[in-house]
Amino acid sequence: MKKVTVRVCSGTTCFVMGASNLQMLHEYVPEELRDWVDIQGAHCLELCRDRNYGAAPYITIDDEIVAEADLSLILERIEQRVRG
Amino acid sequence: MPESVFVDIDMYQITKRGQNICGDAFITRKIAEEQRAIAVLSDGLGSGVKASILANMTASMAMKFVAGNMEFLHSAEIMMEALPICQVRKISYATFTIVDCRASGEAHIIEMGNPGCLCMRGSRPLELESRLMESPRWEKRTMRFSRLHTRPGDRIIFFSDGITQAGMGTDAFKLGWRREGCRDFIAGALASSPHMSSRKLAREIVGEALRKEPATVAGDDMSCGVFYFRHPRALVLLTGPPFDRGSDRRFVDMLRDARGRKVVCGGTTAGIVARELGVLIETPLPRARTDIPPVSRVAGVDLATEGILTLTRAAQYLEQGRPADHSNAAADLVELFLESDIIHFVVGTRINEAHQDPTLPVDLEIRRNIVKRIAALLEHRYLKEVRIQYI
Numbered sequence: 001m002k003k004v005t006v007r008v009c010s011g012t013t014c015f016v017m018g019a020s021n022l023q024m025l026h027e028y029v030p031e032e033l034r035d036w037v038d039i040q041g042a043h044c045l046e047l048c049r050d051r052n053y054g055a056a057p058y059i060t061i062d063d064e065i066v067a068e069a070d071l072s073l074i075l076e077r078i079e080q081r082v083r084g
Numbered sequence: 085m086p087e088s089v090f091v092d093i094d095m096y097q098i099t100k101r102g103q104n105i106c107g108d109a110f111i112t113r114k115i116a117e118e119q120r121a122i123a124v125l126s127d128g129l130g131s132g133v134k135a136s137i138l139a140n141m142t143a144s145m146a147m148k149f150v151a152g153n154m155e156f157l158h159s160a161e162i163m164m165e166a167l168p169i170c171q172v173r174k175i176s177y178a179t180f181t182i183v184d185c186r187a188s189g190e191a192h193i194i195e196m197g198n199p200g201c202l203c204m205r206g207s208r209p210l211e212l213e214s215r216l217m218e219s220p221r222w223e224k225r226t227m228r229f230s231r232l233h234t235r236p237g238d239r240i241i242f243f244s245d246g247i248t249q250a251g252m253g254t255d256a257f258k259l260g261w262r263r264e265g266c267r268d269f270i271a272g273a274l275a276s277s278p279h280m281s282s283r284k285l286a287r288e289i290v291g292e293a294l295r296k297e298p299a300t301v302a303g304d305d306m307s308c309g310v311f312y313f314r315h316p317r318a319l320v321l322l323t324g325p326p327f328d329r330g331s332d333r334r335f336v337d338m339l340r341d342a343r344g345r346k347v348v349c350g351g352t353t354a355g356i357v358a359r360e361l362g363v364l365i366e367t368p369l370p371r372a373r374t375d376i377p378p379v380s381r382v383a384g385v386d387l388a389t390e391g392i393l394t395l396t397r398a399a400q401y402l403e404q405g406r407p408a409d410h411s412n413a414a415a416d417l418v419e420l421f422l423e424s425d426i427i428h429f430v431v432g433t434r435i436n437e438a439h440q441d442p443t444l445p446v447d448l449e450i451r452r453n454i455v456k457r458i459a460a461l462l463e464h465r466y467l468k469e470v471r472i473q474y475i
Contacts, residue, residue: 008369009351010351010367010377010378010390011351011352011377011390012350012351012377012390012391012392012393012436012439012448013436013438013439013441013444015376015377015390015393016393016444016445016446016448017444017445020373020375020377023369023370023373023374023378024373025369026369039369040367040369041367041368041369041370041378041380042365042367043351043354043355043365043367043380043388043390044350044351044352044354044355044390046351046352046355048436048438049352049436049437049438051437051438056438
């Protein structure tokens with residue numbers, strides 16, 4: 001198991017594209033993984049302007065950018081990264 | 085009002101229980117070209133809709149006459165003749181208090197029927213030079229004309245009789261709170277908070293009056309207006325990245341070198357500010373879900389928020405009032421606006437193309453338009469001095 005840091009963008013585009021539903025992300029992380037995940041807010045990851053990363057909303061897990069991040073996709077990636 | 089003095093004008097009122105419209109009217113106007121600020125408080129006879137109509141008619145007429153520099157005794161007679169006669173009491177009646185301040189610091193106060201206003205120098209009550217005049221055509225209509233040469237730190241506080249008569253008939257306040265009780269309360273409040281804003285002081289006075297009422301239920305309309313002659317409180321707000329990236333430094337210098345409160349609204353904007361100031365942005369996750377993005381912390385900045393959604397919500401709050409139970413970034417922003425006198429918007433005009441994506445589920449307002457809307461509200465409804473600069 002490896003500890004990961006998740007950052008959730010709360011910039012304008014991400015917020016309206018679905019990051020507003022990710023504010024309580026920590027509540028959805030399975031009990032057994034909670035100690036391994038540090039969830040932080042981010043004022044703005046400044047990814048939407050470039051269009052090179054897919055579509056908003058964005059989150060990062062350590063150095064990985066996850067585009068079109070919805071709850072199930074994020075939880076899947078977290079699990080993969082934590083369990084290595 | 086010499087250059088460095090700003091008049092902070094605000095009021096607070098609550099409506100008599102059981103009525104859904106306030107029978108006291110409060111109108112303010114700033115006449116920029118004459119560097120003059122005028123407010124009128126009128127208390128209409130009775131309560132509810134009828135009182136509201138009488139009070140609003142009186143206040144609007146009084147404002148027009150005073151702003152137009154008409155001879156006031158004659159103006160008052162015209163007003164009394166124009167008011168409809170109450171079917172029950174066979175009199176036409178609405179009281180008024182008019183406060184008229186000019187750039188020289190000279191304040192004129194005209195009162196009829198309302199409790200006498202209070203003038204405070206710091207926390208000390210001032211005696212006013214007054215003369216009384218009666219209308220030969222209307223009995224018992226004595227008007228009091230007063231003058232005051234104001235200094236920074238002075239306040240003029242005026243209220244409807246719902247304030248001075250609060251608690252009347254109770255054991256503790258047989259004759260009501262009275263003007264003296266109100267004066268002592270204000271002196272105490274200003275001794276402990278010498279820089280209290282007009283908005284806060286008006287609320288404190290009305291709140292204290294309400295506590296005197298049996299079961300803290302307003303038995304009459306209660307209104308309080310405050311003029312506070314003060315050194316202005318400045319706020320600078322940066323929003324939007326500069327059109328030309330080469331201007332980022334100059335943009336952030338405008339924030340760093342400003343005095344007073346500092347606000348940054350926008351994701352990219354905060355990124356530029358943090359980079360140029362060499363500090364980090366911290367965004368704590370909210371404890372409960374909010375419908376606009378949370379506030380962030382940036383060293384050297386009093387408030388950092390998201391841009392368009394927060395500004396749009398702030399404009400709504402300024403237009404429609406803030407729901408008391410809402411605590412969010414827009415409510416914090418509005419609070420800072422209302423606690424400032426001179427507000428300087430520095431608006432970066434570079435467009436974020438992602439905001440123009442037609443698949444976004446909401447319309448995002450153009451930044452310039454939303455700033456203009458907020459600026460107009462602050463200037464005209466909240467009597468702030470506003471400047472917008474584009475970069």
